[in-house]
Amino acid sequence: MPIPRRTLRLSLLAVAAALALMVAGCGGDGDDEESGGATGAAESEEEITLTVGLFGTFGFEEAGLYDEYERLHPNITIEETSIEFEQDYYQALQTHLAGGAGLSDIQGIEVARIAEVTQTQPDKWVDLNEFGAEELADNFFPWKWEAGRTADGATIGLGTDTGPQAICYRTDLFQQAGLPTDRDELSALWEDWDDFIESGKQYMANAPKGSAFIDSASGLYNAIIGQSETQYYDEEGNPIYDTNPVVKDAWDIAVEAIQAGLTAKLEQFDQAWNQAFANGAFATISCPAWMIGYIKGQAGDAGAGKWDVASIPGDGGNWGGSYLSIPAASEHKEEAYALIEWLTAPEQQITMWTDAQHFPSSSIAAADGAVAAATDEYFSNAPIGEIFKESADDLPIATLGPKDGVVKDTISNGLNRVDQQGADPDEAWEQTLEEIASAIE
Amino acid sequence: MRLKAQMATPDQAGSLVAGARGPRERSAWRMRLTKLDTKLSPYAYVSPFFLLFIAFGLFPLAYTAWVSLHSVSLQNVDEMTWVGLDNYSRLIHDDAFWNALLNTLTIGLISTVPQLMMALGLAHLLHYKLRGSTFFRVSMLMPYATSVAAATIVFAMLFGRDFGLINWFLGVFGVENIDWESGRWSSQIAISVIVTWRWTGYNALIYLAAMQAIPKDLYEAAEVDGASRWQQLRHVTIPGIKPTIVFTVIISTIGATQLFGEPLLFGGAGGYRGGADHQYQTLGLLLYEQGWFNFQLGRAAATAWTMFLIIMVAVAVNAFLAARGRSAFTIGRRRRHA
Numbered sequence: 001m002p003i004p005r006r007t008l009r010l011s012l013l014a015v016a017a018a019l020a021l022m023v024a025g026c027g028g029d030g031d032d033e034e035s036g037g038a039t040g041a042a043e044s045e046e047e048i049t050l051t052v053g054l055f056g057t058f059g060f061e062e063a064g065l066y067d068e069y070e071r072l073h074p075n076i077t078i079e080e081t082s083i084e085f086e087q088d089y090y091q092a093l094q095t096h097l098a099g100g101a102g103l104s105d106i107q108g109i110e111v112a113r114i115a116e117v118t119q120t121q122p123d124k125w126v127d128l129n130e131f132g133a134e135e136l137a138d139n140f141f142p143w144k145w146e147a148g149r150t151a152d153g154a155t156i157g158l159g160t161d162t163g164p165q166a167i168c169y170r171t172d173l174f175q176q177a178g179l180p181t182d183r184d185e186l187s188a189l190w191e192d193w194d195d196f197i198e199s200g201k202q203y204m205a206n207a208p209k210g211s212a213f214i215d216s217a218s219g220l221y222n223a224i225i226g227q228s229e230t231q232y233y234d235e236e237g238n239p240i241y242d243t244n245p246v247v248k249d250a251w252d253i254a255v256e257a258i259q260a261g262l263t264a265k266l267e268q269f270d271q272a273w274n275q276a277f278a279n280g281a282f283a284t285i286s287c288p289a290w291m292i293g294y295i296k297g298q299a300g301d302a303g304a305g306k307w308d309v310a311s312i313p314g315d316g317g318n319w320g321g322s323y324l325s326i327p328a329a330s331e332h333k334e335e336a337y338a339l340i341e342w343l344t345a346p347e348q349q350i351t352m353w354t355d356a357q358h359f360p361s362s363s364i365a366a367a368d369g370a371v372a373a374a375t376d377e378y379f380s381n382a383p384i385g386e387i388f389k390e391s392a393d394d395l396p397i398a399t400l401g402p403k404d405g406v407v408k409d410t411i412s413n414g415l416n417r418v419d420q421q422g423a424d425p426d427e428a429w430e431q432t433l434e435e436i437a438s439a440i441e
Numbered sequence: 442m443r444l445k446a447q448m449a450t451p452d453q454a455g456s457l458v459a460g461a462r463g464p465r466e467r468s469a470w471r472m473r474l475t476k477l478d479t480k481l482s483p484y485a486y487v488s489p490f491f492l493l494f495i496a497f498g499l500f501p502l503a504y505t506a507w508v509s510l511h512s513v514s515l516q517n518v519d520e521m522t523w524v525g526l527d528n529y530s531r532l533i534h535d536d537a538f539w540n541a542l543l544n545t546l547t548i549g550l551i552s553t554v555p556q557l558m559m560a561l562g563l564a565h566l567l568h569y570k571l572r573g574s575t576f577f578r579v580s581m582l583m584p585y586a587t588s589v590a591a592a593t594i595v596f597a598m599l600f601g602r603d604f605g606l607i608n609w610f611l612g613v614f615g616v617e618n619i620d621w622e623s624g625r626w627s628s629q630i631a632i633s634v635i636v637t638w639r640w641t642g643y644n645a646l647i648y649l650a651a652m653q654a655i656p657k658d659l660y661e662a663a664e665v666d667g668a669s670r671w672q673q674l675r676h677v678t679i680p681g682i683k684p685t686i687v688f689t690v691i692i693s694t695i696g697a698t699q700l701f702g703e704p705l706l707f708g709g710a711g712g713y714r715g716g717a718d719h720q721y722q723t724l725g726l727l728l729y730e731q732g733w734f735n736f737q738l739g740r741a742a743a744t745a746w747t748m749f750l751i752i753m754v755a756v757a758v759n760a761f762l763a764a765r766g767r768s769a770f771t772i773g774r775r776r777r778h779a
Contacts (some may be wrong), residue, residue: 008535085710087710087713087734091733091734094515094516094733094736095733097516098515098516098518101652116516120514120516120517121516121526126530265620267709267711268708268710268716269710270603270709270710270711271597271598271601271709271710272602272709273603274708275603275604277602279603279604281603359776406734406735413711413714413717414717415710416717417717417718420620420623420717421623421624421718421720423718435537438535438537438735439734439737440735
């Protein structure tokens with residue numbers, strides 16, 4: 001039987017080729033410690049292109065910071081690439097690190113990943129202390145600074161922004177549903193999350209057709225968990241996601257919102273979610289400071305003046321925020337360091353807040369009058385400086401763990417299961433715990 | 442003639458020179474070299490393929506097997522801990538694996554069976570004399586030439602819950618919006634539509650090529666016997682292209698087992714887990730999630746090898762069935778008589 005045997009061999013080949021592609025990413029190990037660095041000391045006018053790999057919207061470009069830096073340093077050209085979805089970004093970054101190729105000179109790292117980077121792979125990153133980062137410590141909030149360091153004191157990342165929280169809402173939709181539209185009134189109305197759910201029920205009673213109260217259950221969950229000091233790991237680094245009552249409480253509140261029919265049944269950062277900003281599919285969204293810029297980008301000019309910002313129910317909290325780091329494989333470590341030092345310096349962090357709405361991780365910047373004074377025209381001239389600063393001031397100092405990102409994503413997905421597919425909440429919770437256990441060991 | 446003469450010269454010249462220079466061993470040495478040359482050079486000519494195959498085929502295969510016996514994290518690929526067959530036993534006890542296997546199987550069936558049947562029908566139609574047949578043939582190949590990513594993203598929009606064209610169309614007939622992505626069957630059907638759309642024309646052209654090799658007189662004889670077109674398809678065409686059908690079935694089986702790009706991109710942000718409930722997570726996606734999102738390379742390698750074995754078994758079953766079925770077909774007997 002000639003044909004089957006030939007196809008057998010063919011198929012062997014096909015499989016082998018596929019496997020080759022899969023494993024190709026794990027071959028070498030980028031070890032060029034000695035290249036770069038040394039030559040830069042001369043501060044020559046050599047033309048250098050610095051590549052910056054980021055995710056989502058960091059806003060450096062939008063705030064004009066790259067242009068300004070290039071003006072100050074004519075020999076430097078900055079090229080940014082950005083991947084929208086952080087999960088995709090981080091897995092690509094890890095693949096590049098494993099293969100030792102395809103890395104940018106500067107890479108962004110999200111706060112939920114920073115512990116993993118500092119704990120499991122410090123040797124793949126430049127210790128920024130080599131370039132004098134140590135003396136920048138006082139620029140930053142201590143918790144932000146410490147989270148970017150390894151146990152033996154190497155500094156892996158400099159903080160960019162933080163994610164103090166608020167609630168962004170659509171005044172036009174609130175009005176149609178007969179809810180108050182004044183931000184102070186609303187802030188007073190939802191003292192805690194139960195009040196918030198109550199407002200949601202009122203909203204849904206007279207909601208404009210096709211709109212829900214909140215975008216997604218996972219957004220609500222992440223806002224609540226962001227208000228807690230303990231999340232998925234304890235101080236000793238043991239996972240406690242399954243026993244920490246805070247996690248289950250936050251889950252339960254999100255489930256309550258689902259069961260009350262308040263959610264638009266969307267998955268955050270999904271295409272349909274992006275479209276929904278412009279379509280008025282939801283009236284409120286948990287709003288870490290970086291979400292302000294995201295809303296503007298997705299809702300576009302048509303949304304200007306329709307949005308407003310109120311305080312978050314309960315205490316202040318943090319969701320997100322990032323670091324900038326330099327892979328050990330970078331060929332322009334010194335120049336890259338000069339750039340990230342500049343980008344994360346207090347003056348630039350102030351600009352990032354006033355021009356691109358990324359709240360400072362620098363305590364000096366946060367204390368600056370310009371930060372507190374910021375208002376936003378797009379958000380009905382809301383005093384965003386005041387609102388977010390208040391949230392930042394009573395920010396809990398969360399204990400981070402190496403697999404925070406995976407745990408967070410898996411719980412968010414478990415909530416989507418309940419939200420979008422009508423799964424039984426208790427079963428979804430059990431399944432989520434099993435998935436996390438399997439994923440993080 | 443000239444060629445022959447030229448080819449003869451080196452040998453003659455060689456022996457002449459050797460004779461002039463002295464001992465006979467010289468020419469024996471030459472002879473041996475020539476013999477070696479004719480024996481070895483074919484291997485040298487085919488070696489590039491095999492060297493590439495070893496580098497990009499065999500080595501990764503073996504290395505993946507080696508990795509699958511270790512606990513390795515993508516973050517630190519150099520630190521490997523020997524765990525024996527642990528990754529395999531965990532895979533077998535993992536619900537996610539059985540879920541992915543079942544999804545791969547059902548999506549494979551939903552996408553392959555109608556696809557090949559449609560391809561056969563299309564090829565049969567195109568086999569008749571048609572005006573503008575080249576146009577039809579080229580346009581059938583167009584979906585195949587489209588990139589998976591582009592096609593899938595467009596289809597994902599068509600199947601969108603709130604603003605998708607398909608739901609809008611169904612809405613005209615009073616059907617409520619279907620959340621294609623979150624239902625088990627609806628999502629698998631949607632993915633199968635993408636696969637079918639891309640591959641039907643390709644298979645149809647392969648069938649068409651095979652059909653054109655069937656002798657015309659078989660059809661004429663069938664027509665004289667009063668066979669309808671349907672009967673011609675059943676009793677002349679299908680037996681005639683049986684080996685080709687077996688080929689496409691095997692290739693489709695392999696393709697279905699490795700299905701990856703379509704479900705990944707169809708799912709958008711959470712595509713790698715195959716939907717919130719893993720309702721369309723295939724084996725390929727499971728491997729991707731393990732290795733590249735949970736960073737467990739050892740487990741991903743074990744999944745890869747298990748997939749490989751599954752494909753081997755599937756292909757062997759196909760080949761076995763094909764070999765058994767063959768002798769029963771009339772066309773085979775006719776050929777033997779001729």
